[in-house]
Amino acid sequence: MLRIYYKQAIEMLKQNKFISAIAVIGTALAIMMIMAIIVSDNIKTISLGAEPNRYRTYYVTRAVERDTVKRSWSAGGIGYDHYKNYLTDLQAPEYTTVTSWSSVSVSREGHSETLNLGVRTTGADYWKIYSFRFIEGKPWGVGEVQSGVKQVILSESTAREVFKGEKALGQEVLLNSVPYHVVAIVEDVSKIYDMANSDLWIPYSSIADYKQWGVGSIVYTLKNNEDLPALDREIREAEKRYDAQHENKVLTFRGPAKHADYRLSEQASDNEDAIEIIRVARRKSLFIFLILLLVPAINLSGLSLSRMRKRTEEIGVRKAFGAKRHVILIQVLFENLITSLLGGVIGLLLSYGVIYRMKHWLLGVPEDSFIPFNALISWPVLLSVVVVCILLNLLSAGIPAYRASRMNIVNSLTQNDKL
Amino acid sequence: MGIIQLEGISKIYRTKEVETVALENVNLEVKEREFLSVMGPSGCGKSTLLNLMGLLDVPAEGRVWINGTDTTGMKDGEMAEFRNETLGFVFQSFHLINSLNVLDNVELPLLYRKSSDKERREKAKAVLEKVGLSHRMRHFPSQLSGGQSQRVAIARAIIGNPKIILADEPTGNLDSRMGGEIMELLFKLNEEGTTIVMVTHDEHIAESTERIVRFFDGRRVE
Numbered sequence: 001m002l003r004i005y006y007k008q009a010i011e012m013l014k015q016n017k018f019i020s021a022i023a024v025i026g027t028a029l030a031i032m033m034i035m036a037i038i039v040s041d042n043i044k045t046i047s048l049g050a051e052p053n054r055y056r057t058y059y060v061t062r063a064v065e066r067d068t069v070k071r072s073w074s075a076g077g078i079g080y081d082h083y084k085n086y087l088t089d090l091q092a093p094e095y096t097t098v099t100s101w102s103s104v105s106v107s108r109e110g111h112s113e114t115l116n117l118g119v120r121t122t123g124a125d126y127w128k129i130y131s132f133r134f135i136e137g138k139p140w141g142v143g144e145v146q147s148g149v150k151q152v153i154l155s156e157s158t159a160r161e162v163f164k165g166e167k168a169l170g171q172e173v174l175l176n177s178v179p180y181h182v183v184a185i186v187e188d189v190s191k192i193y194d195m196a197n198s199d200l201w202i203p204y205s206s207i208a209d210y211k212q213w214g215v216g217s218i219v220y221t222l223k224n225n226e227d228l229p230a231l232d233r234e235i236r237e238a239e240k241r242y243d244a245q246h247e248n249k250v251l252t253f254r255g256p257a258k259h260a261d262y263r264l265s266e267q268a269s270d271n272e273d274a275i276e277i278i279r280v281a282r283r284k285s286l287f288i289f290l291i292l293l294l295v296p297a298i299n300l301s302g303l304s305l306s307r308m309r310k311r312t313e314e315i316g317v318r319k320a321f322g323a324k325r326h327v328i329l330i331q332v333l334f335e336n337l338i339t340s341l342l343g344g345v346i347g348l349l350l351s352y353g354v355i356y357r358m359k360h361w362l363l364g365v366p367e368d369s370f371i372p373f374n375a376l377i378s379w380p381v382l383l384s385v386v387v388v389c390i391l392l393n394l395l396s397a398g399i400p401a402y403r404a405s406r407m408n409i410v411n412s413l414t415q416n417d418k419l
Numbered sequence: 420m421g422i423i424q425l426e427g428i429s430k431i432y433r434t435k436e437v438e439t440v441a442l443e444n445v446n447l448e449v450k451e452r453e454f455l456s457v458m459g460p461s462g463c464g465k466s467t468l469l470n471l472m473g474l475l476d477v478p479a480e481g482r483v484w485i486n487g488t489d490t491t492g493m494k495d496g497e498m499a500e501f502r503n504e505t506l507g508f509v510f511q512s513f514h515l516i517n518s519l520n521v522l523d524n525v526e527l528p529l530l531y532r533k534s535s536d537k538e539r540r541e542k543a544k545a546v547l548e549k550v551g552l553s554h555r556m557r558h559f560p561s562q563l564s565g566g567q568s569q570r571v572a573i574a575r576a577i578i579g580n581p582k583i584i585l586a587d588e589p590t591g592n593l594d595s596r597m598g599g600e601i602m603e604l605l606f607k608l609n610e611e612g613t614t615i616v617m618v619t620h621d622e623h624i625a626e627s628t629e630r631i632v633r634f635f636d637g638r639r640v641e
Contacts, residue, residue: 001530003536004519004523004526004530007519007523008516008518008519008523011518011519011559012518015517015518313514314516314518316514317514317515317516317527318516318527319499320473320475320502320508321502321503321508321527321528321531321575321579322499322500322502322503322504322528322531322532322579323499323530323531324495324496324499324500324531325495325496327531408476409470409475409476410470410475410476413475413510413514
């Protein structure tokens with residue numbers, strides 16, 4: 001039966017080219033807007049490429065300390081003492097590391113050229129949490145981090161830019177005039193991987209006075225997400241331990257926040273506020289999603305209704321020969337779904353175009369950033385476009401289909417019924 | 420009891436302003452294998468009668484028995500099933516679906532039964548063969564003449580092997596030669612055992628059938 005519905009839907013598209021084109025384009029534009037948001041969100045959260053463990057990775061990004069006597073507070077990144085004495089050696093995580101990002105001036109001894117590049121500090125487990133393709137060399141381990149050795153890993157393009165085609169591995173490079181030894185070259189990482197991307201990577205302990213500067217954010221990767229309550233419990237216990245050891249102080253660590261939320265939670269004054277900020281952001285997203293779905297659905301509904309009006313006679317014939325109401329309903333929705341899916345494919349392709357043209361606005365990455373193909377085409381994206389097509393189909397064709405299914409047969413055959 | 424039995428049938432159409440009595444206290448029995456013509460002037464209720472026999476509409480009063488079943492109070496879905504299994508329709512303006520080819524149009528009644536694709540295809544080809552249109556299977560209705568369209572409509576009406584065919588002026592839109600061909604087909608079906616009730620304006624055609632009932636102003640007059 002569905003084969004015939006499909007054939008008929010395609011034939012109707014061919015027979016009514018102009019109306020069909022308007023319906024498909026209308027659907028495609030609606031889906032383009034929705035999918036641009038969904039795909040962008042997916043790119044920011046999918047576990048893929050250099051960040052394959054996003055789904056089980058959690059961040060503690062800030063520490064807020066309140067003085068209950070002076071009624072003052074201070075907030076900032078995670079301090080070395082916080083990390084070393086309270087937030088390392090937790091039982092729940094499989095891996096724990098620290099990371100921060102800043103800019104650095106990069107030069108070579110005896111060369112006048114200085115480049116301003118991004119450098120990321122890391123711990124040893126960083127290389128287990130994030131996935132890099134090492135072209136040459138290997139990353140540092142716990143021993144190197146503990147020793148504070150000045151080692152640097154360069155991205156392929158950085159190595160090319162700094163060493164101008166010379167072999168970089170084993171050479172020295174000056175970072176803010178401090179010599180670092182190049183121990184590895186890795187393939188460039190797309191800027192969409194915000195925790196893995198950088199031009200250079202150095203051990204956090206290689207920075208002078210790192211114990212005063214702090215370690216940035218702490219990254220925990222769990223064996224599985226069922227361990228999250230345990231991680232949360234351990235962090236809260238660490239806060240209590242700190243408070244007990246520091247009179248009149250109340251310490252709050254911001255997190256553990258999942259990859260999708262940690263940037264939002266950084267804006268919050270405390271963890272409850274972070275939860276509220278995330279909730280508000282979700283509600284806003286849902287509201288935008290509904291508007292983007294409903295407004296075109298209402299417009300397309302008029303088009304569906306006008307297409308159905310031309311088919312009142314056919315509906316009468318089908319019912320005369322035994323089609324039940326629900327069969328008519330299913331047929332109309334199925335046929336409309338063909339249009340929606342056609343629009344969905346076009347809309348998805350258009351949304352990729354929108355994302356490429358509006359990377360900075362949608363993803364917060366520079367316009368020249370590379371987006372890997374598999375970040376665009378993934379099962380969640382494909383599933384989303386199908387779900388959006390079905391929702392748009394139900395919203396735009398639901399009422400026309402319902403009304404068609406309830407039409408009086410005789411009036412339909414004489415085309416006296418007003419749909 | 421006949422294969423179609425109408426008892427005290429009335430049908431009234433109401434609008435905000437007027438109430439029109441289309442049929443009033445009609446009693447009629449159609450015997451199995453009979454070929455009955457229904458005649459009368461325009462607006463006398465012939466088509467309404469056919470719609471009630473075909474369960475396309477429900478009477479205001481009275482009972483409709485089809486093939487021994489009292490259809491009074493049947494639900495929409497039950498009626499759809501009953502129509503599909505027992506009745507076939509041939510309309511004056513053919514009512515073929517323009518976006519389906521001939522084969523798919525003919526298959527239509529079997530879509531609403533538990534028939535496999537293969538079974539539907541085979542039966543559709545067989546009935547198209549029977550009406551002499553097997554060479555037009557892949558054509559669309561817009562590519563057919565009036566006579567061919569009506570033959571497709573007959574093929575569609577008989578594919579489900581119904582006991583009764585209800586034909587509403589089946590030759591009304593055709594010239595006399597094509598009309599003759601359609602009547603031949605209907606006579607053949609009747610000979611094979613199908614009961615046919617046909618509404619017609621054509622006295623000559625009506626006289627060629629077994630029996631004529633006449634209506635005037637919603638009443639049976641003969």
